[in-house]
Amino acid sequence: MTVSGTNFGKAADDYGAFRAGFPDSIFDRLAEFNVGLPEQALIDLGTGTGTLARGFALRGCNVIGVDPDPRMIEQAKKLDRRSKVRIRYMEAKAESTGIDGEGADVVTAGQCWHWFDRPRAIREVIRLLKPGGQLVIAYFDWLPLAGNVVEATEALIKQYNADWHFDGGFGMYPQWLPGLSEAGIHSIQTFSYDMAVPYTPEAWRGRIRASAGVAALDEDAARKFDADHTELLSARFPPSVLDVPHRVFAIVARTPKVQTE
Secondary structure, eight states, X not given: OXXXXXXXXXXXXXXXXXXXXXXXXXXXXXXXXXXXXTTOEEEXXXXXXXXXXXXXXXXXXXXXXXXXXXXXXXXXXXXXXXXXXXXXXXXXXXXXXXXXXSOEEEEEEESOGGGSOHHHHHHHHHHHEXXXXXXXXXXXXXXXXXXXXXXXXXXXXXXXXXXXXXXXOOSOOGGXXXXXXXXXXXXXXXXXXXXXXXXXXXXXXXXXXXSHHHHTSOHHHHHHHHHHHHHHHHHHOOXXXXXXXXXXXXXXXXXXXXXXX
8 A cells, every 4th residue: 555655565574474463352343243244245445464354254254355555465365375265355446446336244444544535435335335234444553652662663753754643643533433424324333442462572673664654764764763763672672572552443334224326
């Protein structure tokens, strides 16, 4: 995915190797909403390396993953082979997938709704879903807390990329709700919970190289950042395993039972 100067494709290897996928617990929670059931037809927008799509495929869903960057799709396919799942991928934008309409039971968007032209994406979601189908918008964000490794890492990213504005987040996205309601999407519910994700320092460096703030840097700046990040971790966070706090947040909603033009 390449958006606003951020090229995730060039960091596809790090993205596939080090970005923590959604935890198994989110699929258990979504099953309570009848999302991710065996044989459901599911389309995952902005699929990236397929972390959300793969979780649903492992639970028996028939999944199509959509992403505009072929390098991300190639990483997704490699990870699928390791997991022994079959997912169909399409190189397309979320706002215009080219997939036949009214065929999906569920449309999902994991860690990507903020990148979309949301009014257009909502219209495409409604077109793709069967009447009364379900939309899931999900996030799995690190949490910067006073004195922790996330706060320190974000401060270093800002030194290299002053335009990066995703620092200081709290892992919840109520701002997406009004647009959904205005488009006729209803029965909106949300849930969130926190958990720690263990990273070795090497894995945390890889995770950060695959983040938007660093993926936007040129190669020379990215190398210098990684060297400074290595020094930061060694000096301030020497444990061999870092427990990085994260928050899961999800929106689950339905489209109208009768679609309108």
